[in-house]
Amino acid sequence: MKVAIVHDWLVVDGGAEKVLHELLTLFPEADLYSTVFHLPEEKRRFLNGKVPKTTFVQKLPFSGRLYRNYLFFMPLAIEQFDFSSYDLVISSSYAVAKGIITGPNQVHVSYVHSPARYAWDMQHQYLRESGLNKGFKGILARWLLHRFRIWxxxxxxxxxxxxANSQFIARRIKKIYGVTATVVNPPVKLERFEIKTEKDDFYLVASRLVPYKRIPLVVEAFSRTPDRKLVVIGDGPDMANVKAKAGSNVTVLGYQPDDVLIDHLTRARAFIFAAEEDFGIMPLEAQACGTPVIAYGRGGALETVVDGETGLFFQEQTAEAIVDAVDRFEQDGVAGTPGDFENHVKSFSSEVFRRKIRELVDAATTRDSLPSVRLRSVRAEQAA
Structure with a gap:
């Protein structure tokens, strides 16, 4: 088979990119495609040496920094890729990658991290947070999102x-597209982590600093309780808001390399997770270090954290709810042993992910379901 893998855009190394790394490992001969590619050399290791083919958006002004501003060009851009020579195309999609054009003699398998949140059920939240819920700009944004939903x-x-990467996203896919998705959870490279029971006296939040992650909310909660220490790792558009809310007990480290992040995950008293996330790999990485997770009890966290055993849930995205959850954690802790943490995260290993993806792709590309391969085989036999 000739295989292509398509990813929305390559500008950061985050959770979706961990999935992409595993797909590239499973299919080392695959060609890679992306709307834009703006990764510094030191952050490209997960690409296994591949350089993606990109779209015209790559050449638009400041596309490395303003790629989100070009969202409404991306449907057109992603449709310009020519996949006619491939047997199998795998899209890794949370925005536009699943919108590629393939023919009846090809198989398109889409690993969906999420349908575009800002265009569907979280539209109103995104418009409010970006200041686009009023005036002419608001009307234009709503019309563009309407057009995007149609496409x-x-x-x-x-x-x-x-x-789908979780049961939560499978339900979203069913609601939006009316189709049933098979769930394969994203992988955790367990060999990078070691469970330790001795913890330091600080809490940790680590994430891209974008609005839906609710990092300023976590900072606000801890700033209200100055006797507790919080460390923030990550960078992004919300950095100024995070720093504005940070009290003297909050240390903002910004972006940190993996070794520093893992060191803090291992030593933290608990990991705080306030987002309604599609899945969320970071909480699993914390648990792989034996670190409990205090999480908002919605979305993917319900599938990755065992309430009362490997973490605790809070039910509202408010500073008060976070403070209350930390109070409960300090009073009662969690019941899980190091063995419980280890057994829980094993089911999310890279090996499990690769096996499930391979089984699904093999089933999708059997001789009967891959007409292009069958046609070439027949032609070769006739020529012989």
Whole structure:
């Protein structure tokens, strides 16, 4: 088979990129495609040496920094890729990658991290947070998102096999596209982590600093309780807001390399997770270090944290709810032993992920379901 892998955009090394790394490892001969590619050399290791083919958005002004501003060009851009020579195309999608064009003699498998949140059920939240819920700009943004939804729903017909990263996202896919997806959770490289029971006296939050992650909310909660220490790792548009809310007990480290992040995950008293996340790999990485997770009890966290055993849930995205959850944690702790933490995270290992993806792709590309391979085989036999 000739294989192509398509990713929305390559500008950071985050959770979706960990999935992409595993796909590139499973299919080392695959060609890689992305709308834009702006990764510094030191952050490209997960690409296994591959350089993606990009779209015209790559050449637009300041696309490395303003790529989100070009979102409404991306449906057109992603459709310009020519996949006619491939047997199998795998899209790694949280925005536009699933909208690629393939033919009836090809198989398109889409691993969906999430349908575009800002265009569907979280539209109103995103518009409020970006200041686009009023005035002419608000009207224009709503119209553009309306057009995007029409395109997004239409292109769902081009996917042959759907994979969701969690049950939460499978439900979102069913609601939006009316199709059933198989769930394969993202992988955790367990060999990078070691469970330790001795913890230091600080809490940790680590994430891209974007609005839906709710990092300023966590900072606000800890600033209200100055006897507790919080360390913040990450960078992004919300950095100024984070620093503005940080009290003297909050240390903002900004972006840190993996070794520093893992060191803090291992030593933290608990990891704080306030987002309604599609899945969330970071809480699993914390648990792989034996670090409990205090999480908002919605979305993917319900599938990755065992309430009362490997973490605790709070039910509202408010500073008061976070403070109350930390109070409960300090009073009662969690019941899980190091063995419980280890057994829980094993089911999310890279090996499990690769096995499940391989089984699904093999089933999707059997001789009967891959007409292009069968046609070439027949032609070769006739020529012989």
């Amino acid at each position: 997004d729903a239409r292109t769902a017909n081009g996917v042959d096999h759907w994979i």
